[in-house]
Amino acid sequence: xxxxxxxxxxxxxxxxxxxxxxxxxxxxxxxxxxxxxxxxxxxxxxxxxxxxxxxxxxxxxxxxxxxxxxxxxxxxxxxxxxxxxxxxxxxxxxxxxxxxxxxxxxxxxxxxxxxxxxxxxxxxxxxxxxxxxxxxxxxxxxxxxxxxxxxxxxxxxxxxxxxxxxxxxxxxxxxxxxxxxxxxxxxxxxxxxxxxxxxxxxxxxxxxxxxxxxxxxxxxxxxxxxxxxxxxxxxxxxxxxxxxxxxxxxxxxxxxxxxxxxxxxxxxxxxxxxxxxxxxxxxxxxxxxxxxxxxxxxxxxxxxxxxxxxxxxxxxxxxxxxxxxxxxxxxxxxxxxxxxxxxxxxxxxxxxxxxxxxxxxxxxxxxxxxxxxxxxxxxxxxxxxxxxxxxxxxxxxxxxxxxxxxxxxx
Amino acid sequence: xxxxxxxxxxxxxxxxxxxxxxxxxxxxxxxxxxxxxxxxxxxxxxxxxxxxxxxxxxxxxxxxxxxxxxxxxxxxxxxxxxxxxxxxxxxxxxxxxxxxxxxxxxxxxxxxxxxxxxxxxxxxxxxxxxxxxxxxxxxxxxxxxxxxxxxxxxxxxxxxxxxxxxxxxxxxxxxxxxxxxxxxxxxxxxxxxxxxxxxxxxxxxxxxxxxxxxxxxxxxxxxxxxxxxxxxxxxxxxxxxxxxxxxxxxxxxxxxxxxxxxxxxxxxxxxxxxxxxxxxxxxxxxxxxxxxxxxxxxxxxxxxxxxxxxxxxxxxxxxxxxxxxxxxxxxxxxxxxxxxxxxxxxxxxxxxxxxxxxxxxxxxxxxxxxxxxxxxxxxxxxxxxxxxxxxxxxxxxxxxxxxxxxxxxxxxxxxxxxxxxxxxxxxxxxxxxxxxxxxxxxxxxxxxxxxxxxxxxxxxxxxxxxxxxxxxxxxxxxxxxxxxxxxxxxxxxxxxx
Numbered sequence: 001x002x003x004x005x006x007x008x009x010x011x012x013x014x015x016x017x018x019x020x021x022x023x024x025x026x027x028x029x030x031x032x033x034x035x036x037x038x039x040x041x042x043x044x045x046x047x048x049x050x051x052x053x054x055x056x057x058x059x060x061x062x063x064x065x066x067x068x069x070x071x072x073x074x075x076x077x078x079x080x081x082x083x084x085x086x087x088x089x090x091x092x093x094x095x096x097x098x099x100x101x102x103x104x105x106x107x108x109x110x111x112x113x114x115x116x117x118x119x120x121x122x123x124x125x126x127x128x129x130x131x132x133x134x135x136x137x138x139x140x141x142x143x144x145x146x147x148x149x150x151x152x153x154x155x156x157x158x159x160x161x162x163x164x165x166x167x168x169x170x171x172x173x174x175x176x177x178x179x180x181x182x183x184x185x186x187x188x189x190x191x192x193x194x195x196x197x198x199x200x201x202x203x204x205x206x207x208x209x210x211x212x213x214x215x216x217x218x219x220x221x222x223x224x225x226x227x228x229x230x231x232x233x234x235x236x237x238x239x240x241x242x243x244x245x246x247x248x249x250x251x252x253x254x255x256x257x258x259x260x261x262x263x264x265x266x267x268x269x270x271x272x273x274x275x276x277x278x279x280x281x282x283x284x285x286x287x288x289x290x291x292x293x294x295x296x297x298x299x300x301x302x303x304x305x306x307x308x309x310x311x312x313x314x315x316x317x318x319x320x321x322x323x324x325x326x327x328x329x330x331x332x333x334x335x336x337x338x339x340x341x342x343x344x345x346x347x348x349x350x351x352x353x354x355x356x357x358x359x360x361x362x363x364x365x366x367x368x369x370x371x372x373x374x375x376x377x378x379x380x381x382x383x384x385x386x387x388x389x390x391x392x393x394x395x396x397x398x399x400x401x402x403x404x405x406x407x408x409x410x
Numbered sequence: 411x412x413x414x415x416x417x418x419x420x421x422x423x424x425x426x427x428x429x430x431x432x433x434x435x436x437x438x439x440x441x442x443x444x445x446x447x448x449x450x451x452x453x454x455x456x457x458x459x460x461x462x463x464x465x466x467x468x469x470x471x472x473x474x475x476x477x478x479x480x481x482x483x484x485x486x487x488x489x490x491x492x493x494x495x496x497x498x499x500x501x502x503x504x505x506x507x508x509x510x511x512x513x514x515x516x517x518x519x520x521x522x523x524x525x526x527x528x529x530x531x532x533x534x535x536x537x538x539x540x541x542x543x544x545x546x547x548x549x550x551x552x553x554x555x556x557x558x559x560x561x562x563x564x565x566x567x568x569x570x571x572x573x574x575x576x577x578x579x580x581x582x583x584x585x586x587x588x589x590x591x592x593x594x595x596x597x598x599x600x601x602x603x604x605x606x607x608x609x610x611x612x613x614x615x616x617x618x619x620x621x622x623x624x625x626x627x628x629x630x631x632x633x634x635x636x637x638x639x640x641x642x643x644x645x646x647x648x649x650x651x652x653x654x655x656x657x658x659x660x661x662x663x664x665x666x667x668x669x670x671x672x673x674x675x676x677x678x679x680x681x682x683x684x685x686x687x688x689x690x691x692x693x694x695x696x697x698x699x700x701x702x703x704x705x706x707x708x709x710x711x712x713x714x715x716x717x718x719x720x721x722x723x724x725x726x727x728x729x730x731x732x733x734x735x736x737x738x739x740x741x742x743x744x745x746x747x748x749x750x751x752x753x754x755x756x757x758x759x760x761x762x763x764x765x766x767x768x769x770x771x772x773x774x775x776x777x778x779x780x781x782x783x784x785x786x787x788x789x790x791x792x793x794x795x796x797x798x799x800x801x802x803x804x805x806x807x808x809x810x811x812x813x814x815x816x817x818x819x820x821x822x823x824x825x826x827x828x829x830x831x832x833x834x835x836x837x838x839x840x841x842x843x844x845x846x847x848x849x850x851x852x853x854x855x856x857x858x859x860x861x862x863x864x865x866x867x868x869x870x871x872x873x874x875x876x877x878x879x880x881x882x883x884x885x886x887x888x889x890x891x892x893x894x895x896x897x898x899x900x901x902x903x904x905x906x907x
Contacts, residue, residue: 062660150765152797152837161616182666251709303605305526354610388863
């Protein structure tokens with residue numbers, strides 16, 4: 001029987017963790033629970049549900065900083081920002097539907113704990129680049145704060161970054177300050193139809209090496225483009241290479257023309273405007289093209305110029321996928337088998353990158369590490385870092401790998 | 411000296427000759443400096459008020475040598491202070507008398523320029539500017555541009571998470587860094603990140619950046635490079651009141667404009683700069699803003715119009731837009747020579763580096779004037795207004811008895827003020843020894859102990875640059891202990907379901 005603890009304040013959170021540490025009781029940390037299927041199962045009789053730690057604490061648009069309780073729903077934050085024509089520039093994905101959970105329920109703490117960033121990451125940086133400061137409860141049951149509420153800060157170690165992508169294994173975040181930025185006045189997406197992956201990669205590389213501030217660069221093979229809800233994309237009957245530009249109208253117009261000049265000769269060109277452009281990039285952001293596939297879904301982070309080659313190597317799994325981040329991010333859907341998994345890991349590693357098993361059944365996750373296995377030295381260092389925060393190993397034990405180790409089998 | 415350093419280890423001092431002999435076997439030839447004259451060169455960094463002679467200086471040339479030096483030092487319990495170009499302003503590279511300085515100056519090669527992946531891999535001793543210069547002909551640059559960029563090393567930039575005038579739009583070092591190779595105190599070599607955007611596992615790259623040389627020695631750095639903007643233009647805006655200038659900054663940002671640079675100078679700074687380099691600054695203003703916009707030409711000219719309109723609404727008394735590259739450079743000339751300019755009006759000056767929420771600017775400047783009168787020392791302000799990073803320069807005379815102590819007192823009071831209004835002790839210079847003893851103004855004992863546990867994971871014996879950043883040194887064994895009380899009613903007030 002799972003017992004659920006629902007603290008209503010940072011102090012109650014501290015009490016719960018201090019109790020768990022004293023009793024050696026593991027806790028599974030849950031915000032909205034939309035990403036519970038991401039990562040390894042946590043063996044815990046107690047859930048620490050943080051939903052009550054919700055609400056925006058401070059937001060002054062001219063300061064470009066927002067502070068909120070950790071379990072504040074992202075959609076609440078994004079709505080507040082939109083009222084002041086601002087946004088979270090890292091374009092947080094909503095992986096709820098991909099992972100079989102509710103849409104539009106993810107929390108600020110959850111998206112930062114997973115360090116998830118959308119297509120704009122190539123221009124605006126990752127989730128971790130927007131996290132400025134936090135309050136948390138360490139696995140020692142102590143309230144700890146780090147960072148600040150200003151955009152520029154070198155005062156002590158950047159613990160806030162360390163917490164991003166740590167999946168609740170170091171501490172329980174209770175309050176977060178994030179950098180926010182103006183939302184663009186206008187968006188355009190230039191589509192080039194019919195390129196193969198290599199030509200698409202060359203086109204994206206040229207665009208990203210130009211001074212046109214491209215805020216999205218993706219390549220969808222024809223079969224995946226056909227699944228888009230955006231008719232221009234679905235109806236192309238060919239692969240789609242997409243380049244997004246955002247900003248003041250006059251600037252978007254000029255850059256749109258420049259990009260058409262750079263890539264226009266390669267294939268048929270179309271443009272997506274506001275609503276369609278937003279819908280298209282939301283699909284990619286949330287991995288919608290493969291959400292309905294059966295089987296495993298992977299996310300590979302590789303040097304951008306290697307993307308097309310990795311995509312070709314992945315074909316041996318019998319799966320399908322696309323390039324984002326100008327080739328630096330690959331979403332890949334394939335059968336949930338050991339041989340396919342090993343092809344994915346080898347392909348990522350050969351390019352100098354890494355692969356994360358975002359979605360898979362428990363059977364595969366018993367055999368394959370969700371997070372990319374690390375060299376022994378770095379894994380040991382990470383384990384020592386963890387022991388400094390959570391010496392009893394009570395916070396989300398096993399979530400990032402087999403007990404106590406990061407992506408390494410014991 | 412008002413900042414106490416850890417007491418030297420007598421055993422290490424006694425074993426100096428033997429250790430230097432062993433060190434010379436690891437790094438042969440001229441790689442080890444042990445004579446007093448040679449050591450003098452390394453006695454301080456950019457925080458020149460604090461000096462100490464190290465046990466020895468070692469200048470390795472390969473990562474294998476760095477690893478061997480670290481392992482050797484570890485075995486002999488000799489402390490290690492890493493050093494890049496020595497331009498740091500917070501004393502992070504201040505030598506320890508019972509420790510060696512590990513200089514990375516010979517790590518000065520650009521290893522790979524990878525245009526396809528838009529990144530450059532360099533050794534840590536390469537200067538910040540050299541990276542931009544190496545890729546300039548191909549139309550790229552490295553965005554963070556600290557004012558010492560001609561001299562400061564990229565390894566030092568990683569250690570201090572350096573910023574510059576363009577970081578509001580383009581981020582600081584941590585936002586532009588892709589990969590590192592580091593050597594731990596044990597001699598172990600660890601690689602973090604690579605050429606991909608996101609590194610996997612815990613964000614050790616993030617924790618290394620800005621760790622002030624306390625966690626590992628950086629031996630290789632991979633940074634992102636960006637295409638140069640096609641057009642740049644600057645505005646020079648003068649205000650009769652600092653409140654108006656602060657208001658103008660807030661309005662520019664509220665209007666959705668993120669300038670490439672947004673700098674403010676107060677009246678004394680404007681006067682000092684104008685006297686020094688004749689940039690053509692107006693002398694009848696209380697505050698001067700330099701606002702730079704970059705991007706496609708059409709965007710820049712539109713945003714310059716908008717900023718000009720905002721400045722009018724904010725009662726600007728001077729409004730100039732650069733009509734040429736030459737004029738834009740002249741707008742910046744005074745700002746960029748503000749430090750030497752202040753050096754001419756005062757025998758010594760002391761630069762501080764707090765960050766505040768932008769909205770507190772007028773209040774902080776007013777309070778700073780009061781503090782300046784209270785301490786009897788002049789203060790000149792240059793300010794990265796866009797990101798709230800203040801650089802007050804305190805004018806003093808080191809030759810005058812008690813002036814340095816008074817200066818440090820005033821600096822402490824100003825930094826505590828920054829924290830009081832919701833800011834932080836350091837925006838881009840780091841804590842080092844300079845602000846070490848003020849950390850308690852911002853962090854609790856628990857906060858600081860948790861940070862020190864990170865150091866324990868990297869350097870359990872506490873030999874890498876100890877005495878910096880943290881006001882109280884704890885042994886790792888003590889930090890690891892956990893005091894728990896079994897058998898108590900766990901959390902009586904917590905609702906259970």
